[in-house]
Amino acid sequence: MANVYAPPPGPGAPHGAPPGPDGRIVVNELTKVFSGNVRAVDRLSFTVEPGSVTGFLGPNGAGKTTTLRMILGLIHPTGGNSTIGGVPYRQLPNPVTIVGAALEASSFHPARSGRNHLRIICAAAGLPDRRADEVLDLVGLHDAARRKVRGYSMGMRQRLGLAATLLGNPRILVLDEPSNGLDPEGIRWLRGFFRHLAGEGRTVLVSSHLLNEVQEFADRVVILNRGQLVRQGSIAELTAGTDTVVVRSPQPAALVEALRTAGRQPEQPDPRTVRVRGIEMAEVGHLAYVAGVELHELSTEKFDLEELFFTLTEGAYAGQTMQQPPPQAGFPPQGGAPWSG
Amino acid sequence: MVGLIRAEFRKLSTTQVWFWMLLLCVGLTILGVVGGIAGQETDLDLAQHVRDVMISASAAFTYVPLFVLGVLAVTTEYRYQTITPTVLTTPSRWALITAKLIAYAVVGAVYAVICLAVELAMALPWLSARHVHTSIGDQKGPLLITFAVLALFALVGLGTGALLRNQIVAVTVGVIFILVLARLFLLIPAVKYIYPYLPTGAVDSISTDPHDHENRVINHVHLISPGAGIAVLAAWGLLLAILGAGISMNRDIS
Numbered sequence: 001m002a003n004v005y006a007p008p009p010g011p012g013a014p015h016g017a018p019p020g021p022d023g024r025i026v027v028n029e030l031t032k033v034f035s036g037n038v039r040a041v042d043r044l045s046f047t048v049e050p051g052s053v054t055g056f057l058g059p060n061g062a063g064k065t066t067t068l069r070m071i072l073g074l075i076h077p078t079g080g081n082s083t084i085g086g087v088p089y090r091q092l093p094n095p096v097t098i099v100g101a102a103l104e105a106s107s108f109h110p111a112r113s114g115r116n117h118l119r120i121i122c123a124a125a126g127l128p129d130r131r132a133d134e135v136l137d138l139v140g141l142h143d144a145a146r147r148k149v150r151g152y153s154m155g156m157r158q159r160l161g162l163a164a165t166l167l168g169n170p171r172i173l174v175l176d177e178p179s180n181g182l183d184p185e186g187i188r189w190l191r192g193f194f195r196h197l198a199g200e201g202r203t204v205l206v207s208s209h210l211l212n213e214v215q216e217f218a219d220r221v222v223i224l225n226r227g228q229l230v231r232q233g234s235i236a237e238l239t240a241g242t243d244t245v246v247v248r249s250p251q252p253a254a255l256v257e258a259l260r261t262a263g264r265q266p267e268q269p270d271p272r273t274v275r276v277r278g279i280e281m282a283e284v285g286h287l288a289y290v291a292g293v294e295l296h297e298l299s300t301e302k303f304d305l306e307e308l309f310f311t312l313t314e315g316a317y318a319g320q321t322m323q324q325p326p327p328q329a330g331f332p333p334q335g336g337a338p339w340s341g
Numbered sequence: 342m343v344g345l346i347r348a349e350f351r352k353l354s355t356t357q358v359w360f361w362m363l364l365l366c367v368g369l370t371i372l373g374v375v376g377g378i379a380g381q382e383t384d385l386d387l388a389q390h391v392r393d394v395m396i397s398a399s400a401a402f403t404y405v406p407l408f409v410l411g412v413l414a415v416t417t418e419y420r421y422q423t424i425t426p427t428v429l430t431t432p433s434r435w436a437l438i439t440a441k442l443i444a445y446a447v448v449g450a451v452y453a454v455i456c457l458a459v460e461l462a463m464a465l466p467w468l469s470a471r472h473v474h475t476s477i478g479d480q481k482g483p484l485l486i487t488f489a490v491l492a493l494f495a496l497v498g499l500g501t502g503a504l505l506r507n508q509i510v511a512v513t514v515g516v517i518f519i520l521v522l523a524r525l526f527l528l529i530p531a532v533k534y535i536y537p538y539l540p541t542g543a544v545d546s547i548s549t550d551p552h553d554h555e556n557r558v559i560n561h562v563h564l565i566s567p568g569a570g571i572a573v574l575a576a577w578g579l580l581l582a583i584l585g586a587g588i589s590m591n592r593d594i595s
Contacts, residue, residue, distance in 0.1 A: 066595070073432050074425065074594040090432040101429050107422040109356060116355040117426075124348035124430045164426060 023050035029080035042227040053198045055214035056207040058224035064207045100165025101174040110150035135163040154181025175206040247274045248297035258291035345440035365406040395483040404494035411498025416508035438586035449495030453488045496578025503585020537565045546570035
């Protein structure tokens with residue numbers, strides 16, 4: 001499978017020029033109320049910086065897809081606005097050369113070949129037909145190019161959708177759950193693909209339910225819950241100072257006392273374990289040494305994106321009728337999730 | 342715009358719908374020729390009705406598949422959600438519907454030419470064998486009328502599809518209205534006078550012999566001139582397409 005991406009065109013190239021003054025995606029007070037007074041997105045504001053990969057996260061029904069569709073001019077916002085390079089999507093000249101968007105893996109006529117699907121977009125956008133073959137090679141669909149889409153697996157459809165986003169060699173990509181249906185090899189390929197895009201200075205906004213994956217390729221994240229922004233920033237910023245030092249000792253009471261004296265707030269989940277957040281491991285070791293406490297374990301538990309996500313979206317499942325208990329921190333297990341979109 | 346029109350031709354040519362619809366049109370044309378010529382028992386009767394034979398062979402029902410083809414031009418995009426990449430590539434619904442109108446005017450014209458060619462290839466030798474001598478030149482008027490009906494009905498279908506978006510609803514409602522409901526208007530005293538301005542009434546106005554004063558009055562309703570009938574059909578196509586692009590296709594795509 002090819003995992004190389006065509007370099008962006010040089011000066012004077014017909015495609016891929018930066019849109020407007022910058023490649024920034026700006027969402028400003030975006031609101032969507034569907035019929036029945038369902039407030040899917042509520043005064044949402046965030047910015048996707050040029051040359052960054054931004055993960056767009058939120059539980060099922062948080063409003064991610066609605067937001068992406070509003071950014072792309074497919075859904076009319078009830079209030080607020082969004083711009084790409086300072087221009088609303090619907091006013092972009094030949095938008096596929098500025099923004100590549102893949103929203104779902106089912107936007108294909110089943111009786112049409114993948115190659116013909118792309119050639120139709122090429123014709124409409126005034127791109128040469130050879131771009132269709134080039135991007136099919138890039139996503140590893142060369143051999144299936146002339147097969148009808150009805151014979152494609154979900155992963156192949158995802159790749160075809162990604163191929164369509166690349167036709168105009170755009171500087172900005174907006175992708176909704178691109179890893180859905182991909183096998184582990186495909187997910188690994190996708191991760192490399194994003195890294196390559198970011199390395200080329202492209203702006204990527206990608207919604208995903210694979211939090212661990214997002215953590216590996218995203219520079220920043222925007223976390224949404226119930227249509228509202230709950231947090232945005234770089235992953236490093238969001239998780240700074242939130243690591244937990246875990247200590248096992250036969251004298252936990254003495255250690256707890258030493259930590260409290262130092263102004264910390266330790267927890268003791270079991271008789272031999274002490275956990276304390278927002279402190280360096282070396283400082284804990286020093287306090288134990290000074291207090292004469294014997295240690296059997298001293299380690300740091302990383303506060304990862306998944307834990308942050310579930311902390312911020314806590315209660316997202318409240319009120320839902322579920323046969324299963326609501327997800328806990330650390331849920332779902334690797335490789336699966338009951339929520340997406 | 343040239344690229345958008347080319348894209349529409351590609352959408353049609355890269356699935357098999359065009360072929361099956363063309364086959365249906367040709368089949369209905371063949372049935373029309375057989376029914377028109379074989380149905381006249383004497384050569385004298387046939388000579389008197391040769392104009393009707395030439396028109397009805399293609400125009401009697403062949404416009405229905407062309408109507409459906411026009412409906413599918415828009416509704417297939419919604420059925421398979423290809424409308425999403427389509428409007429991501431071309432955000433302007435006006436540009437999109439204009440490209441479809443131009444493309445399907447050409448498609449309707451090509452289908453009409455093929456149907457007329459089949460009709461002439463069958464009818465002229467058969468009429469000659471039955472001692473009715475006519476030529477393409479003699480039948481220029483009927484042929485042009487048939488051409489206009491077939492070409493324009495693709496646009497009426499396209500407009501209907503743009504307005505209703507749902508494929509099953511648009512095909513079912515459209516075909517039932519054209520073949521059945523429109524004629525029921527003639528039975529309602531208060532509204533029967535709008536019949537000539539409906540697509541079905543326009544077809545009757547176009548296809549009925551302008552000199553046949555008896556048949557140009559249906560239930561006390563006078564048909565409009567063939568030229569006005571062509572204008573009415575074109576207006577229906579444009580009006581429905583404008584409403585579709587401005588209202589229906591402009592709705593949220595979610």
